[in-house]
Amino acid sequence: MADAPTASASGRQTRIDPGTGEAYVxxxxxxxxxxxxxxxxxxxxxxxxxxxxxxxxxxxETVIGCAPIIGYLHTGIEKNTExxxxxxxxTYVTRADYLSPFFxxxxxxxxxxxxxxxxxxxxxxxxxxxxxxxxRISSHLVWLATGGMELGAVSVMLYGxxxxxxxxxxxxxxxGLRMNHAYIRxxxxxxxxxxxxxxxxxxxxxxxxxxxxxxxxxxxENPIWLERNVGVGxxxxxxxxxxxxxxxxxxxxxxxxxxxxxxxxxxxETYDFEVPVGTGADAYTRxxxxxxxxxxxxxxVRQCLDRLEPGPxxxxxxxxxxxxxxSVGPDGIGNDPAYxxxxxxxxxEALIHHFKMVTEGVExxxxxxxxxxxxxxxxxxxxxxxxxxxxxxxxxxRDPSFVNLQAVPAMVEGSLVADTIATIASLDPVMGGVDR
Amino acid sequence: xxxxxLAERVRSRCPDTVVARGDVSTIVDRDDLLETLAWLRDDDxxxxxFCCSVTATDWPGSDPRMWxxxxxxxxxxxxxxRVKVGLAExxxxxxxxxxxxxxxxxxxxxxxxxxxxVFEGHPNPRALMLPDGWEGFPLLKTEELGGVNTRYKGxxxxxxxxxxxxx
Numbered sequence: 286m287a288d289a290p291t292a293s294a295s296g297r298q299t300r301i302d303p304g305t306g307e308a309y310v311x312x313x314x315x316x317x318x319x320x321x322x323x324x325x326x327x328x329x330x331x332x333x334x335x336x337x338x339x340x341x342x343x344x345x346e347t348v349i350g351c352a353p354i355i356g357y358l359h360t361g362i363e364k365n366t367e368x369x370x371x372x373x374x375x376t377y378v379t380r381a382d383y384l385s386p387f388f389x390x391x392x393x394x395x396x397x398x399x400x401x402x403x404x405x406x407x408x409x410x411x412x413x414x415x416x417x418x419x420x421r422i423s424s425h426l427v428w429l430a431t432g433g434m435e436l437g438a439v440s441v442m443l444y445g446x447x448x449x450x451x452x453x454x455x456x457x458x459x460x461g462l463r464m465n466h467a468y469i470r471x472x473x474x475x476x477x478x479x480x481x482x483x484x485x486x487x488x489x490x491x492x493x494x495x496x497x498x499x500x501x502x503x504x505x506e507n508p509i510w511l512e513r514n515v516g517v518g519x520x521x522x523x524x525x526x527x528x529x530x531x532x533x534x535x536x537x538x539x540x541x542x543x544x545x546x547x548x549x550x551x552x553x554e555t556y557d558f559e560v561p562v563g564t565g566a567d568a569y570t571r572x573x574x575x576x577x578x579x580x581x582x583x584x585x586v587r588q589c590l591d592r593l594e595p596g597p598x599x600x601x602x603x604x605x606x607x608x609x610x611x612s613v614g615p616d617g618i619g620n621d622p623a624y625x626x627x628x629x630x631x632x633x634e635a636l637i638h639h640f641k642m643v644t645e646g647v648e649x650x651x652x653x654x655x656x657x658x659x660x661x662x663x664x665x666x667x668x669x670x671x672x673x674x675x676x677x678x679x680x681x682x683r684d685p686s687f688v689n690l691q692a693v694p695a696m697v698e699g700s701l702v703a704d705t706i707a708t709i710a711s712l713d714p715v716m717g718g719v720d721r
Numbered sequence: 722x723x724x725x726x727l728a729e730r731v732r733s734r735c736p737d738t739v740v741a742r743g744d745v746s747t748i749v750d751r752d753d754l755l756e757t758l759a760w761l762r763d764d765d766x767x768x769x770x771f772c773c774s775v776t777a778t779d780w781p782g783s784d785p786r787m788w789x790x791x792x793x794x795x796x797x798x799x800x801x802x803r804v805k806v807g808l809a810e811x812x813x814x815x816x817x818x819x820x821x822x823x824x825x826x827x828x829x830x831x832x833x834x835x836x837x838x839v840f841e842g843h844p845n846p847r848a849l850m851l852p853d854g855w856e857g858f859p860l861l862k863t864e865e866l867g868g869v870n871t872r873y874k875g876x877x878x879x880x881x882x883x884x885x886x887x888x
Binding site: 355356359361363364365367368399400402526527528529540542547548652653654655657664666668670678679681683687688690691720 | 741742743744746770771772773774776778790792796799801803822823824826827828848849850851852859860866
C-alpha cells in the first residue's frame with residue numbers, strides 16, 4: 286500500500302480511516318478515494334426555518350455544492366387573490382411572510398390605494414408606521430431567538446421569544462390577533478388603537494433598551510458567538526446586488542439602501558432615524574445591524590406616539606371605506622353591536638350598503654403599480670394589476686426571503702457544514718414568504 | 722431623476738414609454754430585450770442595475786396574450802423602471818435575462834412554473850415552486866381555482882370546492 290499522505294497535491298485533505306489509521310484507497314484503482322457525499326438538509330430540520338431543503342454536496346465537512354429546493358409551503362396566495370375582492374386580498378397577503386404581516390398588508394394596501402388615487406388619513410398613516418416598526422422589532426426578535434438557538438445560545442432564544450410576547454400582546458390588543466392581523470386595510474386601518482394601547486407601548490419602550498443591552502452583553506463578545514459568526518457566510522456588495530439581495534444582508538455589505546429612505550411612503554421622510562450600515566458582509570455584521578435596527582425602530586415608534594392626534598383612521602369615502610365598525614367585546618374583537626343594530630333594525634340603506642361593500646367591494650380603476658416597502662428582510666414589493674373590476678387581476682408579491690435565498694449557494698460553497706447553519710440563520714428566511 | 726425625466730431619457734431608445742401613477746413603464750420588443758436591458762443597466766444616467774422581480778400577466782383573448790414584466794431599480798439614482806415584453810398566443814418564449822441579472826434565475830423559473838413561458842438560454846430551467854412532473858400552469862387565467870386532485874398513500878383527495886356540499 287502506498288504511503289498515506291495527509292493532504293493531496295491539490296491541498297485537499299484525504300480521509301483517514303479511523304479504524305486502521307490509513308487512507309481510504311480505492312481497491313480497484315489503488316488511488317485515494319475522492320468521492321463526495323450528497324446529503325439532504327431539510328425539509329424537516331430544526332435549523333432551516335421551516336420547510337427549506339438544501340441539497341448539500343460534501344467533501345468531508347466542506348460544502349462543495351449547494352442547491353436550495355423550495356416550494357413545500359406554496360399555498361397559491363397570488364392565485365387566490367384573483368378570486369376574491371380587493372379587500373379580501375389583505376387577508377391573503379398578510380399570510381405570506383407570517384413574521385411580518387403588517388408589512389405585507391401595508392405594501393398591498395399602498396399599491397391598491399395608488400391605483401385608486403387615494404391616501405389614508407394622517408392618523409392612519411402614523412398607526413401604520415407604528416405597527417410596522419413594532420413588527421420589525423418582533424421579527425428581528427424571532428430571528429435573534431431562532432438564530433441564537435441554532436448556534437447553541439439557548440438563553441437568547443428564551444429572551445427573544447419573551448420580549449416578542451410583549452409585542453404580540455400589543456398586536457392582539459389592537460387587532461384581535463397575534464399574527465395575520467388584516468389590520469391595515471385599503472384606505473386606512475380597520476379600527477383605532479385601543480385606549481390602553483399607547484400606555485402599553487410606552488411600557489414596552491421603557492423595558493426594551495435594557496433587554497437589548499442584555500442581548501449584546503450575552504453575544505457581542507461571546508467567544509463562541511464570534512467564532513461561529515465572524516467571517517462566516519460572507520457575501521460581497523457586488524454579489525449581493527447581482528443576486529438581488531436586499532435588507533440587512535445588503536446593508537451589511539456596505540450598501541446604504543433602504544426603501545424607507547430612498548422612496549419614502551407613509552411619511553417616513555419626516556421621521557428622524559438612521560439606517561445602520563456595516564462593512565463586514567458576514568453573519569456577525571448582520572447580527573449587529575439587526576440589533577441596531579431594533580433601536581432605530583424604537584426611535585420611530587416613540588416619534589409615532591408623540592404624533593398621534595385624534596382623527597379618522599379610515600378614508601371617509603363610502604365607496605372605499607369598509608362599512609362595518611369593529612369593537613372589543615367580551616369574546617374579543619368583532620362587529621360592533623351598535624353597528625349591527627343600526628344595519629339590522631334601523632336603516633335599510635345602511636344594510637344595502639354594507640351588503641354591497643362586503644360582497645362586491647371597492648371598484649379599482651384599470652392600471653398597474655409596483656409598490657415597495659422595507660420589510661425586516663429587505664424590499665417587499667407588490668406588483669398589482671387591475672382590469673377595472675372588483676377583484677385584483679394580478680397580485681405579484683416580490684418577497685425578499687425568496688430572492689435572498691438565491692444567495693445561499695454563493696455564501697456556503699467552500700465553507701463548513703456547521704457554517705451553513707449560521708449562514709442560513711443570518712439570512713433570516715421565512716418560508717411562508719419564499720413559497721407564498 | 723423624476724419619473725418624467727426618466728421616461729424622457731428612456732424614450733430616446735424605447736419610444737413606447739409612459740408614466741402612469743408615478744411608475745415609469747416601457748414596452749420593448751422581444752428581439753430587442755437583451756440589448757435594451759444591457760443599455761438600461763450600463764447607461765450612467767440610468768444605471769438600472771438591480772432587478773427586483775420578473776413575472777408575467779395573462780390576458781386570454783387579447784393580443785398580446787401575455788406580458789412578461791421586469792421591475793428594475795437603480796440604487797444609486799433612486800428610480801425605478803418597468804420593462805414589459807408582449808408575447809403572442811402560442812408563442813410563449815422570451816430570452817432569459819439571467820446572464821444580465823443573475824437574480825432573474827429564480828424569478829424566471831417561477832414564472833415558467835406558473836405561466837409556462839419558456840426562458841430561452843436559462844442556465845437551469847427546472848421546476849422551482851411546483852413538484853417535478855406537475856401538469857399545467859396554475860396562474861394562467863384559463864386554470865380554475867379550486868385545487869387539484871391529489872393522491873397520497875392510496876387516498877384520493879378531491880379539490881376543496883368539490884369536497885363538501887353545504888346543502
